Amino acid sequence: MDNTSMLGRKTTEESIGLSSKTRFMVETALMIAIVLIMGNTVLGTIPTPILKASIxxxxxxxxxMLIGPQAGIICGLVFGLNSFVGAFTGSSxxxxxxxxxxxxxxxxTAVVARVLDATLVSFIYKALHRGKLKPASYYITGALMPIFNTVFFMGTLCLFFYNTEYVQGMVTKYNATNPFAFVVAMVGVQATVEAVIGxxxxxxxxxxxxKVLHRG
Incomplete structure (x- = not known):
């Protein structure tokens, strides 16, 4: 193979690499925009006969699922940071x-919990998608994301705040005898509904x- 052919091949490979990076950035930015829109409008909730479920x-x-674990983690971080902003704006x-x-x-509670959720579930999906559970991996991932979101959020809440007067007031309200009972009483139904919807x-x-995007 002459130098000209090798140079042409190298240029083609570099172009493909650049295109892949650009696609990743564009698609991730789109998902970030959707996370922010849903996180700040009514589009992020679905009313049910029991409660409003977050989606x-x-x-x-x-x-x-569609872009990769890195994109999932980035979107999880954005989800958490957007939630954390609510501490300053008064929206939460x-x-x-x-x-x-x-x-x-x-x-x-607001940020790290969401990053842990996105990280864990993103790699669970990647593992499932390579094995015999590939057809079900989409549905399992959709259910696990809200479940682990609740687990990590409430886990850090109890870790840092369970013994505070504020949380103990809620513990008394729900007549809970321990942290686990408190979590189940406070968000058990909501977590179940969100997992089903997810x-x-x-x-x-x-x-x-x-299938539309031809992603294996």
């Missing part, structure tokens, strides 16, 4: 109160979009 984890799950009374008690604890919505969208 902000859906674009995070889709980012992990709980986070505002938590921030006034322990700013670091509030950051872990499974159906994110799972179905993941299957359809993966």
């Amino acid at each position: 902000v984890t859906v674009p995070v799950a889709l980012a992990a 009374l709980m986070l505002s109160t938590l921030f006034s008690i322990n700013p670091i604890g509030a950051f872990f 499974c159906i919505l994110a799972g179905t969208l993941g299957v359809v979009l993966s």
Whole structure:
């Protein structure tokens, strides 16, 4: 192979690499925009006969499924940071109160918990998608994202704030005898509803979009 042919091949490979990076950036930016829109409008919730279920984890799950773990983690971070901003704007009374008690604890509860959720579920999806559960991996990921979001959020809440007067007031309200009972009483039903909706919505969208976008 002459030098000209080798140079042409190298240029083609570099162009493909640049295109791949650009596509990743554009698609991730789109998912970030969707996370922010849903996180700041009524589009991020679905009213049910029981409660309003949050579906902000859906674009995070889709980012992990359609773009990759890195995109899922980035969207999880954006989800958490957007939530944390609520502590300053007053849009989240709980986070505002938590921030006034322990700013670091509030950051872990709002941001770190969401990053851990996105990281864990993104790699679970990657593992499942390579194995025999590939057809179901979309639905499992759609369900796991809201489940682990609740687990990590409430886990850090209890870790940093369970013994505070604010949380103990809620513990008394729910007549809970321990942290586990408190979590189940406070968000058990909501977590279940969000997991079912996430499974159906994110799972179905993941299957359809993966075919449309030709993503294996």
